[in-house]
Amino acid sequence: MDKTTMLLFSILFLFTFLTIALSKTICNQDDKDTLLKIKKSLNNPYHLASWDPQTDCCSWYCLECGDATVNHRITALTIFSGQISGQIPPEVGDLPYLQTLVFRKLSNLTGQIQPAIANLKYLRTLRLSWTNLTGPVPEFLSQLKNLQFLDLSFNDLSGSIPSSLSLLPNLLSLDLSRNKLTGPIPESFGSFKGQVPDLYLSHNQLSGSIPKSLGNLDFNRIDFSRNKLQGDASMFFGANKTTWSLDLSRNMFQFDLSKVETPKTLGILDLNHNGITRNIPVQWTETPLQFFNVSYNQLCGRIPNGGKLQTFDSYSYFHNKCLCGAPLDSCK
Structure with a gap:
């Protein structure tokens, strides 16, 4: 083997070695330090055992790293169904490229929603659900201008x-269900700035x-x-709307049903x-x-004949003032 061939072989070997080495260690050090602080704040749970400071954080459980366009920064933190106790660590606000933040099915997660979350300007999904968080729905969430899915x-x-x-x-979706919220639905909800x-x-x-x-908006699901x-x-209601699912059950609504038209898209209606x-x-x-x-x-009055109305059993109609016709008793 001549010297030129040996030199080319050595360069190729070195290039391959460096490529493999770099590919194994792409975690940003600032993100790594922050994640280790989060782990410590949560009392070093077994659920985060893979968060080993000797390994690349992009390989750790519950995390996703972005590609080279964001310099392989942490873009998703998803902690789900683990034996986690304590409060949401304020250090989550020190992951500046985070797009997804999820703490879900963690019954020992307590305290209020962490104000540091307002720092996450790229956040698209915030899901803090099935926990024991208390306090208000914070005003600072309106600062997250890229937010698409908010589930509390x-x-x-x-x-x-x-x-x-x-x-x-x-x-695109706002879920505040199963809490202890009081007061009215805000008037501003009739004028969302983007898509309904x-x-x-x-x-x-x-x-x-x-x-x-x-009523001026065309909701898909309510x-x-x-x-x-x-x-x-x-x-x-309205014939020109495209609503798919409407559930208004177990409230105190009073209106004349005979005057409303259903959207042609309506698949679920519970009143x-x-x-x-x-x-x-x-x-x-x-x-x-x-x-x-x-x-x-x-x-x-009589339940109209035709369409889907007779495919539902009497449970869907009973305990009304004087409703009759199939599937209820015939009208007299």
Whole structure:
């Protein structure tokens, strides 16, 4: 083997060695230091045993690193169903390229939502659910202008819903269900800045009437069930809307059902346990319903024949004032 060939071989070997070495250690040191602080703050749980300072943090469990365009910074922190106790570490705000932050199904996670989260300007998904977080839904969440999915469900959050959440220009889904929230639905929710988000506010203690401005929006999914809301909710109906799922059950709504038209896209409609009056419109036979329940209201008249309405059993209709026809008893 001549000297030129040996030199080329040596250069190729060195290049290959460096490539492999670099590929094994791509974790940003600042991110690594921050993650180790987070681990310590959570009392070094076994769930994070892979967070070994001697290894590359991009290989650690519960994490994702971005590609070279973001210099392999940490872009996702997802801690799910582990024996984790304590509060959300403030150091999460020191992961500047984070796009996804999830703490979910952690029954021993307590305290309030960490203000340092407001530092995460690239955050798209924030999911803090099935924990024991307390305190309010914080106003500072409206600073997260890239946020698309906000899920704070299944917690012990209290107080009112911040009207500023409607300022999030990229929001696609807002889930505040199963908390202890009180007060009205904000008037500002009738004027979201971007696309109309899916809205889940069920199993709270919300009260008052729904702002009429919400009727100007075309929601795809709404769940306001199991609250103390009252008044007219007919603004959510309309033949020109494209709503797929509407759940207003177990509130105190009162409106004339005979005057509302269902969207041609409606697949799920639950109105049970309210004070809704009059009769079911014939137009509803044209609706592609997959789930339907109007029980425990004050409806009267014959259930229209046709479409999907006879495919549901009597449970979907019973305990009304004088509703009749299949699947209930025939009209006299």
